[in-house]
Amino acid sequence: MQNVVKDNDLTICRHKNCHSLCVTDSIDSVLNYRNGSIYAFKGNFFWPILDTSVSPTEQTAKKISDYWNPNNNSKSLFLGPIDAALKDDNGFTYLFKLNTVYTFKEFEFIGSQKVDAFKSIDSILMTNFSKDYHMVYIFKDNNYWQIFPIYKMYNWTEMGDIYQKMNVKRIHRSFPVNIDATFEDNDNNVILISGENYMKIESNKFTTAIQESDFEMKFIYKDILNCKKSFYNQTIYRNYDQFIVSLITEKFGFPKQLRNEPLAVQCVDNQSAKQTNNWSKTLYYERLIIHLSTN
Structure with missing residues (x-):
């Protein structure tokens, strides 16, 4: 009972039925x-x-x-x-x-x-x-x-x-x-x-x-998902690192001109990120820097 799903939209999937x-x-x-x-x-x-x-x-x-x-x-x-x-x-x-x-x-x-x-x-x-x-x-x-x-x-x-x-x-x-x-x-x-x-x-x-x-x-x-780097090379992000940058910057509504600029994201004023929970913007910045420097 195999059901292959076709979907050419490989942007960040926030809707109900993601096909990837x-x-x-x-x-x-x-x-x-x-x-x-x-x-x-x-x-x-x-x-x-x-x-x-x-x-x-x-x-x-x-x-x-x-x-x-x-x-x-x-x-x-x-x-x-x-x-x-x-x-x-x-x-x-x-x-x-x-x-x-x-x-x-x-x-x-x-x-x-x-x-x-x-x-x-x-x-x-x-x-x-x-x-x-x-x-x-x-x-x-x-x-x-x-x-x-x-x-x-x-x-x-x-x-x-x-x-x-x-x-x-x-x-x-x-x-x-x-x-x-x-x-x-x-x-x-x-x-x-x-x-x-x-x-x-x-x-x-x-x-x-x-x-x-x-x-x-x-x-x-x-x-967890075992997504391959080669998969992202075929998307609009061109590579896995760019997908992660887009995911994080889009999540917090940064201007489009910053979404493809990792260094700009790192330098965003963290005064706007003063939150107390573990899922704060500040931690996202820190993880983004770590991710880009170790992958």
Whole structure:
């Protein structure tokens, strides 16, 4: 069931249906399928990631509705975006869309549940502390729910009654808010994605032993998405470095004449960037300088 998506627009993709994650500025959700494969969702499509043999471009995009479809009818599409995704140890896959959780066994639709505790969620994470013990975290804005291990299909409708909502700053004062996607990779690291940034934290340190140094931000394109430098040579950016410069300067609305001038971006007056959170403009400038000097 391969579906090749064609899209000649390779500018920075901010709309719902990006056909290449290598030019997107965000990801909707990530699913560790627990068979060695990890998938990223954006709009109506998904791609394999953390796979050195493939990049998430228009040629590798697949339609969500061709694999997970609660209507069990190819003529009735199951459209994204998917807010969060999880596969548990019992083989159940849960796709969160607004306040509804759709449950699948492999690709067979089992049922859906309305969850009154939230209108939508930002991301969901399952960590494996050992072979027989895991923990699930649900993130929404600056809050999270911690769900203790359950060895059957989850009853998400009980969330508002059983599980206490807590502020993410209880995990760590530098913990980012508005996380787009979270997942545990195949090397037992927790990956937090916000926009085009990611952070990697060892699973055994999450959430009790996180340190300030664990919140180092990096771009998702090479490490997580496996986007090749040769891909950017065929775009309007001409190379990967120019794409990163355009992404950052466009994000903060700098004049067009500065977007292709890395040195000018470095010299922008940081008085306009006095923010207190970890995702501030000042850090973007610093990361841009580091990126251009080390790549």
